[in-house]
Amino acid sequence: MTAQEVRAAGAYGQEPDPDVLAHNYHPLPVTIESAEGAWVTDTAGRRYLDLLAGYSALNFGHRHPQLVDAAVRQLGRVTLTSRAFDHDLLLPFAQRLSALVGPLTAGGADGTMVLPMNTGAEAVETAIKVARKWGYDVKGVEPGAATIVVGSGNFHGRTTTIVSFSDDDDARRGFDPYTPGFRTVPYGDAAALRDAIDDTTVAVLLEPVQGESGVVVPADDYWPAVRAITAEHDILLIADEIQSGLGRTGTTLASELWGVRPDLVTLGKALGGGVLPVSAVVGRRDVLGVLTPGTHGSTFGGNPLACAVALAVIDLLATDAPQAAARELGKVLHARLAALVDAGLLVRTRGVGLWAGLDLDPARGTGRDLCEALLARGVLAKDTHGSTIRLAPPLTISRADLDHGLDALTAALEELAPPAA
């Protein structure tokens, strides 16, 4: 029975009850049944070009043959051991990820450690725990006093601790009491960051480019200034590269854009190749080394299936082909978006690599309106806040498909109500 027939019949002979699903999302009205590359197909057989790519979890497109092949082969071997036992892909995974990302961190080629987890939020939680423990055990911060400086407009996940330092009212309100120990400073303002630092500060946690906030790229001097300040005060710089990392910006890490090597990076999303959740904290061995058996863990972290897929992801990234595609196609994307600004169809755009945030004149409509107009034209994208939408096509998209998506964007923008004269 196809999913379509199940829906028609009612699952298990019952009338479908849409209210059985919690209301924590407001998806566009499309029900996807299958996908390949940059394209998805819905239950009615309509095809859509995917310009969201799972918020960058699908950097290599849907069902990339090498990634599916790695998963299928591993399904025939062993899928889960728990960390109570070792398995034959765990060390290779750590070694290969360390070889790819370690030299881009302050850990360097020989001093890098890898800690595997599953979701992005878990990787961020891990980095927070490690930074606090490092602060007490190594830096000598007074017990219970550790603080971490974060940026306004941040998005680092959905756990109670992480939403404690969000400034998005929807993400935060009603989920108190909040975890203490975080200080928020305006993102992009290095002087404010310096002022927020004191003897209790153990880490600065920032996205090199803020994805959820609408693809906010800081000024070129910001990230180097943050690195200089944190180094001067012996404070850990934690780069949340969960969305910005692994090819999206045309580099393996976004931090590379400014020649900055963070002490720790969090990776997620694309690390699982769009097949399953895989995340990790990668960075200085003398920092991650504060963890000892029993102090942290995860039942599924570093499981054999996850390692098999992530190893195949690392193979793809080691060729530099995804990064090169993001650089080349990114030029096309940003040139065409700039033309839409010139034509008065967009207020402004931001971005780097194959990644863009688009601000629509609110008088023309909301981001949601634009996404619905795109959906009607067979293109999937997602609004972030208000009149902003984000484009993050798979890095494997063809030039022709990218042009097709941008043609649809142009037409959708022309169709939305023009601003009142």
Ligand SMILES: *Cc1c(COP(=O)(O)O)cnc(C)c1O
């Ligand atoms: C998506 C995201 C997270 C959270 O990842 P999940 O896998 O959804 O928990 C954290 N940080 C950033 C920058 C993200 O984009």
